[in-house]
Amino acid sequence: MIRWAVLALIWAGPAAAAVCEDVDSVGNSYTVCTVDVATENLRLFLRDDAGNILGTFRNIDGALGDKTLGFAMNAGMYHDDRAPVGHFVQDGVQVMRVIPNAGPGNFGLLPNGVLCINETDAQVYETLDFVAAEPTCRDATQSGPMLVINGDLHPRFLPDGTSKYIRNGVGTSLDGRTAQFVISNNVVNFHSFASFFRDVLGTPNALYFDGKVSRLHAPSLGRSDPGFRLGPIVGVVE
Numbered sequence: 392m393i394r395w396a397v398l399a400l401i402w403a404g405p406a407a408a409a410v411c412e413d414v415d416s417v418g419n420s421y422t423v424c425t426v427d428v429a430t431e432n433l434r435l436f437l438r439d440d441a442g443n444i445l446g447t448f449r450n451i452d453g454a455l456g457d458k459t460l461g462f463a464m465n466a467g468m469y470h471d472d473r474a475p476v477g478h479f480v481q482d483g484v485q486v487m488r489v490i491p492n493a494g495p496g497n498f499g500l501l502p503n504g505v506l507c508i509n510e511t512d513a514q515v516y517e518t519l520d521f522v523a524a525e526p527t528c529r530d531a532t533q534s535g536p537m538l539v540i541n542g543d544l545h546p547r548f549l550p551d552g553t554s555k556y557i558r559n560g561v562g563t564s565l566d567g568r569t570a571q572f573v574i575s576n577n578v579v580n581f582h583s584f585a586s587f588f589r590d591v592l593g594t595p596n597a598l599y600f601d602g603k604v605s606r607l608h609a610p611s612l613g614r615s616d617p618g619f620r621l622g623p624i625v626g627v628v629e
Contacts (some may be wrong), residue, residue, distance in 0.1 A: 409462035411609040411629045413576070416591050419583060422508035422607060422614075423592070424462045429511040429568050432628040435466060435481050435530040437473075444473040448608040461629040463608040464559055466497045466506070466600055467532040469622025477533030478505055479623060489533060490519055497599065500547060502610030503535020504598040506625075512567030515596040520547055532623050538562070538585035538597040545585060552580035556602030560584065561625070562594025572625070574607045 409431060411424040426433050436451050438444055445451050452460045464589055468476040476498050478489040493499045505521045507514050507528035516524065518533065536545050538560055555578040562571045571592050575584060581599070588597035606616035608626065 408594050411612050414439050416587055419579050424572045426570045428513045428570055433508055434628055436624045437481055459581045461627040463624055463626030465606055465621045466625035467534040467623040473622040475623050479602040480528050480531040483529055498535045500536040502537045504537045505531055505533045506598055507531045513563050514567045515598045521568045534598055534600050536599055538599050539589045542595050548585055549584040550582050552582055553565040555580050557605045558584045559605035560599045562592055562597035565595055574605050623629055
């Protein structure tokens with residue numbers, strides 16, 4: 392019943408803002424924020440007009456003037472100076488190139504991937520597929536590992552994996568119109584987190600953003616997680 396409830400929420404039609412909902416599944420709790428990309432202003436944020444790292448939901452809200460941040464979460468791994476580890480594009484300007492090779496940490500646990508956002512659609516690509524396809528992206532962020540790849544879980548995830556954190560990520564529908572941003576409300580391993588995208592949300596491709604630092608801004612739920620400054624942030628502007 393959980394999956395059908397979530398799908399009913401997704402396909403109910405265009406909404407005035409991103410719709411955020413708490414969902415329980417297999418003993419875990421998640422918050423799912425569903426964005427109709429064709430009707431919502433989904434954006435990536437890193438720096439303000441003066442070149443300063445925005446870093447917080449409050450700073451983004453302040454930079455939007457008479458607009459507001461309807462939903463947001465951290466959107467990719469970053470260095471100590473908050474610069475993105477992998478590919479990053481904001482408003483058509485490339486900040487960081489694509490990193491196609493393996494490396495240390497979760498980012499380098501291949502395959503990793505790229506979230507590509509345009510005016511009416513958003514797609515999660517496996518990185519090598521992204522390099523081959525060369526899609527045009529108004530905004531893009533690379534992170535890793537991939538959670539779901541063409542309907543399959545990442546091959547390195549184990550059901551009994553002992554690494555458990557609050558985690559967040561994104562999955563996209565096949566047509567790219569719907570993007571679903573998820574944060575766990577309790578610690579979960581990679582297998583449980585990825586399985587939620589595949590088995591409950593039914594997203595064919597999903598990308599991990601981060602753990603430990605994962606935070607959500609969802610005013611509709613009365614929630615805006617505090618903490619230190621972040622690097623890349625994804626959000627809906629209202």
